[in-house]
Amino acid sequence: NGIAEFTGKKTIRVKYEDDSFSEEIQSDLIIIATGAESFIPPIKNIEQTGYITSETFFGDKFPEKPWPRLIIVGGGAIGAEFAHIFSAFGTKVTIVEMRPRILTAEEEEISKAVKTEFENNGITVLTNSKVMDSGRNDKLKTLTLENTVTGERKVIEADEIFISSGVRSSTYALQLNNTDVKTDEKGWVKTNEFLETTQKGIYAIGDINGKYQFRHKANYEAEILIQNLFTQDEKRKAVYNAVPWAIFTWPQVAHVGLTEAEAKRPGEKCWIGKNYYSQIAGGIALGISKDSCDNGFVKIIVGEGDTILGVHIVGPHASILLQPFVYLMNANYKCERKRINEDRKLMYPPLGSFTPINDSMVIHPSLNELTAWVIDNIDWGEED
Numbered sequence: 001n002g003i004a005e006f007t008g009k010k011t012i013r014v015k016y017e018d019d020s021f022s023e024e025i026q027s028d029l030i031i032i033a034t035g036a037e038s039f040i041p042p043i044k045n046i047e048q049t050g051y052i053t054s055e056t057f058f059g060d061k062f063p064e065k066p067w068p069r070l071i072i073v074g075g076g077a078i079g080a081e082f083a084h085i086f087s088a089f090g091t092k093v094t095i096v097e098m099r100p101r102i103l104t105a106e107e108e109e110i111s112k113a114v115k116t117e118f119e120n121n122g123i124t125v126l127t128n129s130k131v132m133d134s135g136r137n138d139k140l141k142t143l144t145l146e147n148t149v150t151g152e153r154k155v156i157e158a159d160e161i162f163i164s165s166g167v168r169s170s171t172y173a174l175q176l177n178n179t180d181v182k183t184d185e186k187g188w189v190k191t192n193e194f195l196e197t198t199q200k201g202i203y204a205i206g207d208i209n210g211k212y213q214f215r216h217k218a219n220y221e222a223e224i225l226i227q228n229l230f231t232q233d234e235k236r237k238a239v240y241n242a243v244p245w246a247i248f249t250w251p252q253v254a255h256v257g258l259t260e261a262e263a264k265r266p267g268e269k270c271w272i273g274k275n276y277y278s279q280i281a282g283g284i285a286l287g288i289s290k291d292s293c294d295n296g297f298v299k300i301i302v303g304e305g306d307t308i309l310g311v312h313i314v315g316p317h318a319s320i321l322l323q324p325f326v327y328l329m330n331a332n333y334k335c336e337r338k339r340i341n342e343d344r345k346l347m348y349p350p351l352g353s354f355t356p357i358n359d360s361m362v363i364h365p366s367l368n369e370l371t372a373w374v375i376d377n378i379d380w381g382e383e384d
Helices: 077-088 108-118 213-229 280-287 318-336 370-377
Strands: 002-006 011-016 031-034 036-038 067-073 092-095 124-126 129-137 140-147 152-158 160-163 167-169 202-204 242-249 253-259 270-274 297-302 307-316
Touching: 036 307, 067 077, 067 140, 077 108, 077 242, 108 124, 108 307, 124 297, 140 160, 160 202, 242 318, 253 318, 280 318, 307 318
Parallel strands: 031 202, 067 092, 067 160, 092 124
Antiparallel strands: 002 011, 036 167, 129 140, 140 152, 242 253, 253 307, 270 297, 297 307
């Protein structure tokens, strides 16, 4: 085990855990895919108090049985997913979020729906709460919170503290100062539309380039690099016009495209539609009624020319229900794409082809991968 670092523009070495180094490795082609790491906010005494993250939880800190009580610092996607997991195993979970609502990247009504269902399932959600201090009370760990609206302080305690306050770049360990690779103000590696960095021959994919930090986005970028670097096919550009994501909590959340606030830009027109689970037979079969607290919905935002600008879903199977909209949004992009054939004539991908599916990001981990990846298994051999 070790950490790679650059020693020159085309050379790297690996620093091992005992502080020794490998031999230098030289290459004209280097791909940076080091990911990101958990951001630990500057909470007083937190290192002495102790905590876990989504990375360390699966190591030697994995509990023999679920903790009776758990505090989760951060109400984003990771915090929401782990809150559901631990709550389902019987842990009394408290989410601490500094901002006015959890899941701030989602539509406000979706954040509200998730918060309501969390509370119905025994999860305590504390918003507008800044962590000021940490400590211990016998065997329990404590956090001192300050309400950002009222200034009121209180102490909460639990068996463990789980920090999920976002991620940060890990480029500090790469010694990029020995290269011409540039980063932005947050430390993410800058890349162009072909995923090449500011130094020729060095590429960056996944979380480390700071663009939509999801596993399926990294998969998409890896496929582009494989095609561009190792085949004779037409070079592909990375396009982020329809990046989907899902939050695997309860209720499940999925999202692609613009929010309503983003779509209502000055000079732009948009229209909103909603459909609730209780309004369809499938939802009713799930036991959902108009008055059910878990009556989720689909929200669609469309622009002029019937263009899909955004889709937001909260409820059962949200990740699966969202994926067709991703394909539709990419179908519009594919129709705009063109290439020149051997006769120097413009050609467009045919309508009704699987091209939008093949070039779309597919939410991971979801059952959509089953249907999308079947295209990779097509036998293009000669017909019988």
